[in-house]
Amino acid sequence: MAGYPPELKRLIKKVEETRPARVERKKRGEEFPMLSLREREERLKFHPDYKGESRREIRVGPNKGYAIPHEIVDLLEARSRVDPDQIDLSAINHETDVLIIGGGGAGTAAALFAQERGAKVIIATKLRHGDANTMMAEGGIQGATKRSKDSPYFHYLDVMGGGHFKNTPELAYTLVIEAPKVIAWLESMGMMFDKSRDGTMLTLHGGGTCRQRMHYAADITGAEIMRTLRDEARNRIEDIRVFEFSAAVELILNEHGHCAGAVFYNMETEEYFSVKAKAVIVATGGSGRLHYQGYMTTNHYGATADGLVIGYRAGVRLCFLHTYQYHPTGVVYPEQAEGLLITEKFRGAGANVLNVDGEQFVNEREPRDVESASVIRECTTVGKGVSTPTGKVGVWLDSPMIDVLRGEGTAQREFPGKHILFRRYEIDISKEPILVYPTLHYQNGGLEFTPKCETVIPGLFIAGEVTGGIHGENRLMGNSLLDVCVFGRIAGESGAVYAKERAKEGRLTLEHVKKYHRELEEAGIVTDRVAPMLLPDYSNPEVRERQLTAHYVGTIR
Amino acid sequence: MGKRTRKDFPTKEEGRGNGEIPKVPVFIMGKRYEVPASLTIQKAFEYAGYQLIRGCGCRGGICGACGTVYRFPDSHKIEVGLACQTVVRPNMYLTMIPFFPANRAIYDLEEIRPDLESMIKLYPDVMRCVQCNTCTKSCPMDIEVMDYMAAAMRGDLTKVAKLSFDCVMCGLCASRCPTEIAQYHIAILARRLYGKYILPKSEHTDAMVKRIEEGRYDSMLNNLMKADEDKLKRLYNEREIEPEGAGEDWKPKDSQYL
């Protein structure tokens, strides 16, 4: 790998030619015009969400008739990975008060709160504890912590505006009113927030905020949250057991219709086992690895919508899944870094977005959906995208402008992670622009729930990216790390209280799975698809053709 | 529908744009495979036919699942990298070390103090470090591990916290330490002590929590929750926007909702 190939270097010349004039304009405060609300609407027709043929109606389950992306419907209109009759529920392998499915931010926060309320906890998670989207978040976490200029009132307005005013008000309320407590809680656990000398937390704007309230820990805020929560959970090993490489494949209900555990698949030994619990919390995160419409993603390896599938089969409704958040600037070249996030802060720091001629075609600070739609339009209808040697197309993010505008060394100082990464590919992002294209980023919607994290199924609680309603149709940056902590904590508390006070013993059953199978048949859906997916399939198809005796169930060998 | 497009490395069907990327030989745990020269080690495993369960988490260089050691036949040097971030090179002999056993102390952060004594009590091993620098050479994040270990031995937790901040806890340092120390556990202890006790506390956060608990915002928020979409839109559009980069002394004109 030796930096950009000659054909791209030639195109970079055009970017360099237009740069001085663009920098001058920026210095004079002349911006590329923002779109009016009307123009935005027109532009959004290029957003992947608005493509009619990308969705279809679900034919079974509580949301029958709801049109959402094919990739999710494929998983909902699929059979269980395992024949429910083969699972012997009289032989339970583990028992606990609160079972948490998913060891990301939401699951781990839930574990801490449940444990503090006296519950014995098991976290069962698909990969390692902390291999999760939470670990990957960079930008920051919102919270109105500064009374001199901000309050939950303004945070609430921002959340609602971001979500196109469709958010569930009670959920948005809980998010903003709990936010300062969450920031204080993280601080008390020793999280290293960026602060000034007197302890004032440094805060920035995110897209769509009216006050600077994004708290951060350098450019690895999510990792700092995740490793702090995980470290604390490890201190409570007496009460919080963690089963890694254990993927939930079905929820277990009992004869009263209450949730009472889950069936797991040991990813390594390939055996199935069951955990019985008085309360269950699903915190399995998002679904970028479904690669909707073939898009690349910023998400971690295990983001495959498993929680949606098992929750839906058990009877929990879905909401807001008709929208998905595409981040406008994911790396499209070099291909090793494909899909990786280039944070909004680059554009905030002044980097223009440019077409193949080095020309601006959109203001770089439009909302995420408008920015993404504009990039897609430029690369498709307009036909001024930059073709990569790997057969992809993208636009330039003119990162060298940052140093020109703010002084030599700024890009390296502000974005050390990305600087090192590209240096490995022999690209110096403070001298050469970055090729970007929209990338799948955040699952706006999910399973329906209440501000207490309850679902329609007693004993089943949910938190984190798997839920829907908090962010309406569009989440603002910094509000999901927040949501994960806010609702993770609440889920832990609700789960522990339920386990202690309301859980009712009863015969365990997977009858709901069989019923779901019957529904599939009645709807005329004959398929060998299985779900949940657990992992995306990245094995080499040519090798696969030669694996004559290998047996795949879905994507997993 | 149902046809899955592969996003992580190019297939024949998707085409290669300007021709095939040349292939290079790599030796995965000693066995030879030919893989496209542009792949990361992680994708090379997959190209070779592996389905990764271990050694793959974020695929983005931050989770530490994919620590890898490699060397070349003509080199005396052992090199390291994260499999998801390191591009293959011809004749690499490589193995992932997705797990390495290391003991972690259990502590109650509320009960311990941010000093050398706590450090030594929880991790007496820290004093065994012989400052050989192997850990620094083994760190895929280019962290000065030996230097933070030296700081830990002095009880300079601030320095440990700052130097180790980018640690992804991959365990490669521990795998090669001749004195069998788990550096990264020591580092996170120091970071948490630093974050909790040494960094000054943010008074404004506590003050806001207090206001919330006093119920100051309840009725304002209740009104917003009851407002119809038109009213919300109006309030939204009328928000006063704090200028980018404004300092802590910036004050909005309207203070009734603070």
Ligand SMILES: Cc1cc2nc3c(=O)[nH]c(=O)nc-3n(C[C@H](O)[C@H](O)[C@H](O)COP(=O)(O)OP(=O)(O)OC[C@H]3O[C@@H](n4cnc5c(N)ncnc54)[C@H](O)[C@@H]3O)c2cc1C
């Ligand atoms: C690159 C990136 C940058 C981001 N930046 C920001 C930001 O700056 N600010 C912000 O607020 N948000 C950001 N986000 C969003 C935010 O990080 C996530 O929405 C949030 O962390 C999700 O947390 P979670 O706990 O719900 O899910 P996760 O953290 O993804 O955890 C889910 C866990 O469940 C496990 N799991 C999945 N399926 C199963 C199963 N079947 N059985 C058992 N376990 C399972 C997974 O392996 C994982 O460990 C970013 C996201 C990404 C990907």
Ligand code: SF4
């Ligand atoms: S490898 Fe071990 S002994 Fe050597 S410097 Fe690092 S911590 Fe010290």
Ligand code: SF4
């Ligand atoms: S300090 Fe050790 S555990 Fe941390 S990133 Fe470096 S080698 Fe990995």
Ligand code: FES
């Ligand atoms: S897979 Fe997470 S660091 Fe490589």
